[in-house]
Amino acid sequence: MNRMLDGLRVVEGAAFVAAPLCGMTLAQQGADVIRFDPLGGGLDARRWPITAEGRSLYWAGLNKGKRSIAVDTHTPQGRQLVVDLITAPGEGSGIFLTNFPATGWLGYEALSARRPDLIMMSLSGNSDGTTAVDYTLNCAVGLPFVTGPEHGGHPVNPMNHVLPAWDAITGVTAAMGILAAERARRLTGRGDHVQLPLADVAFAMMGNLGYIAEVQVNDVERRSYGNYLYGSYGCEFETADGRYLYLVALTHRQWDALREVTGLGEKFDALEPLMDVELDREGDRFTAREAITALLHPWFRKRTLAEVEQAFRGTHVCWGPYQTFHQMMQDDWRCSTANPMFSMVEQPGIGSYLVPGSPLGFSGSPRRPAVRAPQLGEHTDQVLHDVLGLSDGEIGGLRDRHVVGGPIDVS
Amino acid sequence: MNRMLDGLRVVEGAAFVAAPLCGMTLAQQGADVIRFDPLGGGLDARRWPITAEGRSLYWAGLNKGKRSIAVDTHTPQGRQLVVDLITAPGEGSGIFLTNFPATGWLGYEALSARRPDLIMMSLSGNSDGTTAVDYTLNCAVGLPFVTGPEHGGHPVNPMNHVLPAWDAITGVTAAMGILAAERARRLTGRGDHVQLPLADVAFAMMGNLGYIAEVQVNDVERRSYGNYLYGSYGCEFETADGRYLYLVALTHRQWDALREVTGLGEKFDALEPLMDVELDREGDRFTAREAITALLHPWFRKRTLAEVEQAFRGTHVCWGPYQTFHQMMQDDWRCSTANPMFSMVEQPGIGSYLVPGSPLGFSGSPRRPAVRAPQLGEHTDQVLHDVLGLSDGEIGGLRDRHVVGGPIDVS
Numbered sequence: 001m002n003r004m005l006d007g008l009r010v011v012e013g014a015a016f017v018a019a020p021l022c023g024m025t026l027a028q029q030g031a032d033v034i035r036f037d038p039l040g041g042g043l044d045a046r047r048w049p050i051t052a053e054g055r056s057l058y059w060a061g062l063n064k065g066k067r068s069i070a071v072d073t074h075t076p077q078g079r080q081l082v083v084d085l086i087t088a089p090g091e092g093s094g095i096f097l098t099n100f101p102a103t104g105w106l107g108y109e110a111l112s113a114r115r116p117d118l119i120m121m122s123l124s125g126n127s128d129g130t131t132a133v134d135y136t137l138n139c140a141v142g143l144p145f146v147t148g149p150e151h152g153g154h155p156v157n158p159m160n161h162v163l164p165a166w167d168a169i170t171g172v173t174a175a176m177g178i179l180a181a182e183r184a185r186r187l188t189g190r191g192d193h194v195q196l197p198l199a200d201v202a203f204a205m206m207g208n209l210g211y212i213a214e215v216q217v218n219d220v221e222r223r224s225y226g227n228y229l230y231g232s233y234g235c236e237f238e239t240a241d242g243r244y245l246y247l248v249a250l251t252h253r254q255w256d257a258l259r260e261v262t263g264l265g266e267k268f269d270a271l272e273p274l275m276d277v278e279l280d281r282e283g284d285r286f287t288a289r290e291a292i293t294a295l296l297h298p299w300f301r302k303r304t305l306a307e308v309e310q311a312f313r314g315t316h317v318c319w320g321p322y323q324t325f326h327q328m329m330q331d332d333w334r335c336s337t338a339n340p341m342f343s344m345v346e347q348p349g350i351g352s353y354l355v356p357g358s359p360l361g362f363s364g365s366p367r368r369p370a371v372r373a374p375q376l377g378e379h380t381d382q383v384l385h386d387v388l389g390l391s392d393g394e395i396g397g398l399r400d401r402h403v404v405g406g407p408i409d410v411s
Numbered sequence: 412m413n414r415m416l417d418g419l420r421v422v423e424g425a426a427f428v429a430a431p432l433c434g435m436t437l438a439q440q441g442a443d444v445i446r447f448d449p450l451g452g453g454l455d456a457r458r459w460p461i462t463a464e465g466r467s468l469y470w471a472g473l474n475k476g477k478r479s480i481a482v483d484t485h486t487p488q489g490r491q492l493v494v495d496l497i498t499a500p501g502e503g504s505g506i507f508l509t510n511f512p513a514t515g516w517l518g519y520e521a522l523s524a525r526r527p528d529l530i531m532m533s534l535s536g537n538s539d540g541t542t543a544v545d546y547t548l549n550c551a552v553g554l555p556f557v558t559g560p561e562h563g564g565h566p567v568n569p570m571n572h573v574l575p576a577w578d579a580i581t582g583v584t585a586a587m588g589i590l591a592a593e594r595a596r597r598l599t600g601r602g603d604h605v606q607l608p609l610a611d612v613a614f615a616m617m618g619n620l621g622y623i624a625e626v627q628v629n630d631v632e633r634r635s636y637g638n639y640l641y642g643s644y645g646c647e648f649e650t651a652d653g654r655y656l657y658l659v660a661l662t663h664r665q666w667d668a669l670r671e672v673t674g675l676g677e678k679f680d681a682l683e684p685l686m687d688v689e690l691d692r693e694g695d696r697f698t699a700r701e702a703i704t705a706l707l708h709p710w711f712r713k714r715t716l717a718e719v720e721q722a723f724r725g726t727h728v729c730w731g732p733y734q735t736f737h738q739m740m741q742d743d744w745r746c747s748t749a750n751p752m753f754s755m756v757e758q759p760g761i762g763s764y765l766v767p768g769s770p771l772g773f774s775g776s777p778r779r780p781a782v783r784a785p786q787l788g789e790h791t792d793q794v795l796h797d798v799l800g801l802s803d804g805e806i807g808g809l810r811d812r813h814v815v816g817g818p819i820d821v822s
Contacts, residue, residue, distance in 0.1 A: 004591045007598070016661070021619065025584075029591050043662055048642025048694050049625045049633075057621040057628060058642070064619075126745060127752075127772075131665075135645050136731030139657045142739050143573050144638075148559055158647060158655050158733045160638045161572030162554050165579070168616055170770075172583040173436075177771045179590035180415045180440050184775060186597065187418070193774040200770035203746045205579055206739070207753075207767035208432065208475075210468040214460045215740045216764040217468060222460075222736060227555075227571045231459025231469070234546050236569060244569050246550045250427070251454055254542075283459050320547030322569045325633055328553050328617070329626045334537060335551075335614045341538075342618075353627040356618035359581075359611035360588045361538075363604040364595060 001065060001357050002365040003030040007092040008182065009387075011036065011085050012066070013106070015043040017134070017164050018198060019099035019123045020062040021171030026178065027065035028358035030365070033097075034383055035063060036082055039070045039405040041376050046410065054411035055349050063373040064355065069384070070377030070406035077403045079105050081388070087115035088387050094191065095178060099123040108193040117191040119181045121174050127197040134164040137202040142211065142222075150226035170201045233285035235293050236322070237300040239308060244322040247296070252280055257316035262299050271295070329354075343369040349409060377406010412476060412768050413776040414441035418503040419593065420798075422447065422496050423477065424517070426454040428545065428575050429609060430510035430534045431473040432582030437589065438476035439769040441776070445794055446477045447493055449484070450816045452787050457821065465822035466760045474784040475766065480795070481788030481817040488814045490516050492799070498526035499798050505602065506589060510534040519604040528602040530592045532585050538608040545575040548613040553622065553633075561637035581612045644696035646704050647733070648711040650719060655733040658707070663691055668727035673710050679703070740765070754780040760820060788817010 008031040012023040020035070027033040037045065047058040069085075072078040083105065086096045094115045102122065104110065112118045125132035138144065144158035174196050181192040206212055214220060227236045233249040249255040259265035268279055271291050277284035285292060300308065305321055312319055321327075328335050336354065337344060345355035357370040384390040384404065398404045419442040423434040431446070438444040448456065458469040480496075483489040494516065497507045505526045513533065515521065523529045536543035549555065555569035585607050592603040617623055625633060638647045644660040660666040670676035679690055682702050688695035696703060711719065716732055723730055732738075739746050747765065748755060756766035768781040795801040795815065809815045 004595050004603075017620075024619070025587065046692075046694065048697065049621045049629065050642075050694065051628055057624040061619045061621045061624065127750065131727070131729050132731065133659055133661065133729060135640055135659050136657055136729065139647075139655075139731050139733040140739060140743060140745075142734055142736040144733055145735050147573050148570055158638070159559055159570075160647075160657075161574065161576075162558050162641075163572065163576055163616075164620070165572075165574055165576035168576070168580050169583060172580060172587055173770065176436065176583055176587040176590060177773075179587060179594060180771075181773065181775075183590060183594060183597075184415050184773075186594075188775075190775050192415075192776075195772040195774075196770060199745050200750070200752050200767075203739075203750070204752060204767035204770045205574075206746070207765065208435070208472045209428075209575070210460045210472045211736055212740065212746070212766075213468040213472065213758075213761070213764050215736050217462055217762050218460065227569070229546055230573075231461075236550075236571075244550075246547055246571075248544055248546050250544065281457075283457065283461065286459065316542070318542050318544060318547065320543065320550050322550040322555060323553055324556050325553040325622055325626050328551060328614075329623065332551060334610050335617070335623070339538065339611070339614070341611050341615060347624075350624070351628050353624050354618065355623075356611075356615035359584065359607060359615045360591075361606040362588075362592065362595075363606075364592075364599075364601050365603075 001028055001030065001368040001371050002362050004362050004365045005029040005031040008032065008095070009034070009090060009093040010095045010097050010178065013082070013098045013100055013102070015099065017062065017167035018170040018174065019097060021168065022121070022174035023066060023097055024062055024064055025172055025175040025358070029360065033066040034069060034085060035066045036069045036071050036085070037376060039072055039377070039402065039408065041408070041410045045376065051350055053349070056410070057350065060347050060350060060373040065371040066374060067379035067383055068374035068376055068406065069380045069404065070408055071404045072402060075403050077398065081384070081404070083111065083114060084388050085383070086111055087118065095119045095182065097121045097174070097178065112191060117185055117189060119178065119185060119191050119194065121178050121194045121196065123170065123174055124195065124197045126199045127195070132199045134167045134198065135160065137166050137199055141202050141206050146222055146224040148224060151224050166198055166202045169205065170196060170198050173201055228289050231286050232282045233289055233292060235289065237297065239300055239305045240302055241304040243305040245305065245308065245319055246322065248318040249285060250282060250318065253316045254318045255280060255285065261311055261315050261317055262296065264295055264299065267295050268292070340367055345370055345372045347372045348375055375407040376410050377408050380404050380406040412439055412441065412779040412782050413773050415773050415776045416440040416442040419443065419506070420445070420501060420504040421506045421508050421589065424493070424509045424511055424513070426510065428473065428578035429581040429585065430508060431455070432579065433532070433585035434477060434508055435473055435475055436583055436586040436769070440771065444477040445480060445496060446474060447480045447482050447496070448787060450481045450788070450813065450819065452819070452821045456787065462761055464760070467821070468761065471758050471761055471784040476782040477785060478790035478794055479785035479787055479817065480791045480815065481819060482815045483813060486814050488809065492795070492815070494522065494525060495799050496794070497522055498529065506530045506593065508532045508585065508589065523602060528596055528600060530589060530596060530602050530605065532589050532605045532607065534581065534585055535606065535608045537610045538606070543610045545578045545609065546571065548577050548610055552613050552617050557633055557635040559635060562635050577609055577613045580616065581607065581609050584612055639700050642697050643693045644700055644703060646700065648708065650711055650716045651713055652715040654716040656716065656719060656730055657733065659729040660696060661693060661729065664727045665729045666691060666696065672722055672726050672728055673707065675706055675710065678706050682706070751778055756781055756783045758783045759786055786818040787821050788819050791815050791817040
């Protein structure tokens with residue numbers, strides 16, 4: 001947590017990964033992010049992974065630092081409360097983040113009639129309104145045919161990656177888009193309806209990374225290269241003690257360090273005329289990757305991971321061990337409280353565990369401990385009182401009629 | 412392109428993916444992003460994929476919409492020009508983006524002495540200054556052991572994903588961080604030295620997605636589930652014509668639609684007591700995934716992809732075909748000029764191909780055609796004249812002494 005976005009207020013009506021991640025990213029820089037959900041919890045309230053008691057580690061992970069209000073938007077009063085929250089006055093307020101198909105009472109037209117300088121960030125699947133999710137988009141962009149073991153040019157059984165990368169990129173892009181729109185509002189007084197289709201994030205990134213040009217300009221179909229790093233040198237190696245590591249030589253400096261530390265410089269020199277390459281060129285290292293690997297294999301096979309670590313420490317060799325999730329937690333200081341980004345946080349109903357704050361460190365706004373996710377409806381009364389100025393009596397009436405509720409233990 | 416960030420000026424000294432992507436993202440929303448490089452090109456000037464003539468499709472992809480100045484920073488005059496550019500006056504100026512180990516004359520201390528309200532965004536590998544890149548971080552976070560074919564709990568040969576996802580997330584996070592710092596500067600007058608280690612982006616995301624809690628709270632090691640979607644229902648199927656598709660049922664609505672369209676509702680009902688599950692619950696669909704798949708396989712095997720498309724069109728079934736890179740370009744309107752995000756753009760020395768603009772659409776700043784990448788040093792004279800007010804004679808002198816140059820054809 002930090003306070004860079006002090007004074008910004010975002011109302012979030014969202015579920016799943018991208019939109020909640022957007023809200024959380026803003027909350028972690030100090031924005032007041034108010035997420036509203038039905039009294040029974042949203043579509044993602046029970047998403048896996050869950051604890052033995054059925055509480056969602058997923059939900060706790062993607063809603064950190066937000067305030068939660070539980071409200072029944074099937075009632076006219078509940079709808080009015082949500083509209084009032086979204087359009088409440090205030091210079092940094094009037095920002096609505098959603099991935100719902102928000103139309104009618106929750107649409108931009110209706111909301112901006114109430115607050116003309118509204119900023120509404122609408123995440124969607126495809127720009128034509130049809131559904132697309134991270135998993136179907138990943139299939140569409142071609143990557144699963146070039147993931148997995150090296151094979152010839154013909155597509156074999158596709159292999160998905162596990163990280164919901166398109167969701168993650170989209171969530172952060174949405175946060176960036178909200179800040180761009182808020183900057184413009186400060187300068188011009190005008191709000192904005194920002195549209196961000198997940199599909200466009202994915203296809204744009206494929207263009208940014210050169211995949212589209214490779215088809216249209218070079219007319220080649222990129223094939224699978226297993227764990228080799230396309231266009232450079234990167235390869236996995238097994239060590240004497242059965243661990244795996246990945247070795248990279250992108251730059252001159254990394255390549256020179258590798259030659260020196262392994263003592264294989266002369267052998268690499270001898271490779272050059274054999275393979276018709278100059279190995280100080282990144283692309284040529286890719287061309288000669290298998291020969292390079294063949295020379296390196298014995299060096300790694302006779303060393304344990306600890307010995308490799310010892311040999312590479314303090315040099316410019318670029319490498320890292322493969323770690324299981326448990327090894328990541330046991331062996332890596334970067335994923336521990338030795339890293340100031342992390343804090344041990346008590347999450348009610350779940351327990352105490354390592355929770356990240358923002359990866360961004362601002363010199364002007366010191367890092368504060370990470371903040372847990374709210375329980376569903378934990379801040380219902382507080383939000384209705386602070387933002388909408390409702391009295392205890394009014395809030396009590398809304399509770400009695402089950403228009404609002406919380407805190408609610410979802411499991 | 413749009414003009415949301417009109418008036419913002421960023422000077423970029425960077426290479427590879429994350430930092431150039433940050434600058435490009437800001438340029439695509441209308442910021443004036445000036446990238447400086449050596450006269451021979453930066454570390455990434457020749458990165459693959461390249462054309463037959465050796466021109467980098469990669470560089471063209473990640474530097475769209477920027478201005479390029481070629482300057483020799485080994486000369487005192489070249490250094491002074493870069494410092495002058497970074498610290499030039501102007502409300503939206505004074506923003507420096509870099510992934511260099513920027514110290515000494517290019518460090519925050521020296522630069523902020525020249526312009527106290529400087530915003531400097533420093534991307535790094537690890538927060539302790541040691542090297543980490545996308546590929547070594549991906550090994551560290553555990554994902555390659557759960558990618559690829561389904562296997563037991565023991566790690567087998569790790570399998571990397573192909574997308575440089577951590578770079579992509581980091582690039583957009585950096586753009587968000589610059590806008591957060593610029594907002595704070597507008598409100599307080601103070602600049603900021605923002606630090607963003609790639610490693611922290613990766614480990615934070617693992618926390619956000621529940622992987623850390625799964626180890627620490629549940630004490631389980633997530634295993635590989637092949638192409639199954641963990642915690643929900645998602646599976647690949649082969650069609651009668653040998654195509655592959657991915658089918659997802661995250662929500663009630665998607666599951667109900669699948670039951671209805673396939674006519675398998677009664678069979679799914681009969682599964683519930685056999686598997687002790689309630690299939691309208693997302694987690695239970697994961698538990699019974701193999702049984703669900705077994706019932707669905709025959710339905711897909713007897714239909715071509717076109718017949719599947721016909722059956723699912725207009726319903727809430729969530730699915731999508733796997734596409735090769737060529738199929739993506741031939742068959743998918745989302746990756747064509749039918750999508751207003753894309754334009755056909757002529758890139759000098761490379762040719763005309765489909766180029767994406769920003770996936771963000773702002774109602775207040777209409778989309779303009781995508782803008783190509785500059786040639787190296789294409790804007791040297793323009794930048795020295797516009798930003799630093801140098802005369803033709805002064806610029807000529809700098810050129811004569813090889814302090815600056817361009818445009819330069821890199822191949």
